[in-house]
Amino acid sequence: MTAEQTDRPIQERWAEVVQHVKDEYLSDAQRWPWIVGFSGGKDSTVVAHAVFEALATVPPSQRSRPVHIVSNDTMVESPLVMAHLDEVSAQIQGAVDNLSLPITVARTRPDPDKTFWVLLIGKGYPSPNQQMRWCTDRLKIQPTSTYIRDNVSKHGAAVVVLGVRRTESIRRMRTVDKYENDRGTNLNLHSSITGAYIFRPIVDLTTDDVWEILGSFHAPWGGSHKKLFQLYRDAEGGECPVVLSKDEAPGCGTKNSRFGCWTCTVVEKDKSLQGFVDSGQHAYKPLIAFRDWLVSIRNDKTKRSAIRRNGRLTFDVSGKHIPGPFTIQARQEILERLLAAQAEFGTKLITDEEIDLIHKCWAMDLQQEERLANA
Ligand code: SF4
Known part of the structure; x- marks a missing residue:
């Protein structure tokens, strides 16, 4: 991000993000469905906000691309985070119904025989640690990947819209830069799902920008983002982001993971x-x-x-x-x-x-x- 970009008022830069999302929505990428990964954390909230706001300004006759706002419930999520996610998902659903937007609010979960408790207590898997982290794939990656794959099979391809940012972590930055941009479009190829693409509308925003946006603008589905501020204040920081692959799981099971599973034994202290x-x-x-x-x-x-x-x-x-x-x-x-x-x-x-x-x-x-x- 250049000095000129950061010097400009947030209103101006936010309008650009929303316009960018709107242009991409209306682009001719075959009207492949969008799957917005929504963890309820600050970055994915900003992305969902931008998508919702952009879509509300698209004339109904041009809203032909379906959008899915998808959150994952590991079934051992931190209860306070889950309560926040439930509340916001219900608010989004209510606003979607009122405005007749082509948005599906969905929730994925691990397969019944692959939940944390069935594997740990049923099959006796030892509590996960850094060497044997059997949980991320089964609790987070597989449920989301199945949802994406189902959409790819149905529509030929799908675009995953993520709140990844360059400044988030060096590891994530490497992942952001790793995958080739697809023929000069705004889409990157998904690292492991054939037919899936990634769109990162807030890749150049800083953490300060994200907080400023959340603090300056009301949630388009009603209310403000105040509760999110409180949640972060109480939890003192980071989040467990939407996890699509192991190399994109920097916050999962590390000391930076404050919004992970409440059962997480990979971290030293929850x-x-x-x-x-x-x-x-x-x-x-x-x-x-x-x-x-x-x-x-x-x-x-x-x-x-x-x-x-x-x-x-x-x-x-x-x-x-x-x-x-x-x-x-x-x-x-x-x-x-x-x-x-x-x-x-x-x-x-x-x-x-x-x-x-x-x-x-x-x-x-x-x-x-x-x-x-x-x-
Ligand atoms: S937060 Fe911990 S327990 Fe949950 S999936 Fe990540 S590493 Fe596993």
């Missing part, structure tokens, strides 16, 4: 929940205690099977034994403690469907153990 507790929301204490306990039992050999799920004893190159999944007893203990935390917290942390699936996994693993013992 900063978002701690931030909320520090700002007076003590109801989250049982969740923090449960997460900390989950971290503490990860490498406890008494809670892990000696053999892996494939029935084999495994050693690393140095000859050190690598333990298998959590034992059935440990999984039962995790479920009991989770249900106790849920009772204390007063809101559902695990669904009934997940509990049913967990019991089915246990039954299957017990049968397998019996088979191995009798072999």
Whole structure:
């Protein structure tokens, strides 16, 4: 971003962003659907805001390109972030209905047999850590990718609209610059989904610009962005962005991730929940205690099977034994403690469907153990 760009009033620069989005919407890119990745964080809120505002100024006869505003629920999202996302999604849906805009507000979730609880408590996957981060792909990347792929199959191609910014992080900047611009258009090829393109309308905005926009303009779906400011203030910072691929997951499971899953054992300390507790929301204490306990039992050999799920004893190159999944007893203990935390917290942390699936996994693993013992 040049000095001249940053010196100009935000109103002028914001009008340019909205115009850019409008021009792109009306461009002849075959009217491929737009899929706006919406995490509820500051960057994706600004993008959704720009898309909504641009679309409202397009004459109804030219609104032929469908737009999807899609958020992902990992089913272990920080409850305060989820409540904010639910509220804003409902506001957007209400405004879409009133204005008859061609926007679908959608929510993706992991497959029922791939949720955090089914894999951890049902199948005994050890709590994720940096070396074995099995969660990002299953909880975040796959649900969003499936939604994009479905649209690509239906329409031949799809454009994913993202709130990625160059100044966000060096790692993200590299990702932004890595993929070739498609033949001089504003679209970049998606790194892993054939037929999908990426449009980054706020790539040159700074973090200050984003906050200034959110503070200066009312949300086009009604109300202001005030609650978002409060959420960030309480959580003290960053966000877990929309994650499309592993190299685009800088905030996920790192010390910068303040709006990640409340169960995240990849981070040393959960900063978002701690931030909320520090700002007076003590109801989250049982969740923090449960997460900390989950971290503490990860490498406890008494809670892990000696053999892996494939029935084999495994050693690393140095000859050190690598333990298998959590034992059935440990999984039962995790479920009991989770249900106790849920009772204390007063809101559902695990669904009934997940509990049913967990019991089915246990039954299957017990049968397998019996088979191995009798072999
Ligand atoms: S926030 Fe943590 S638990 Fe959630 S997907 Fe990312 S690394 Fe995994």
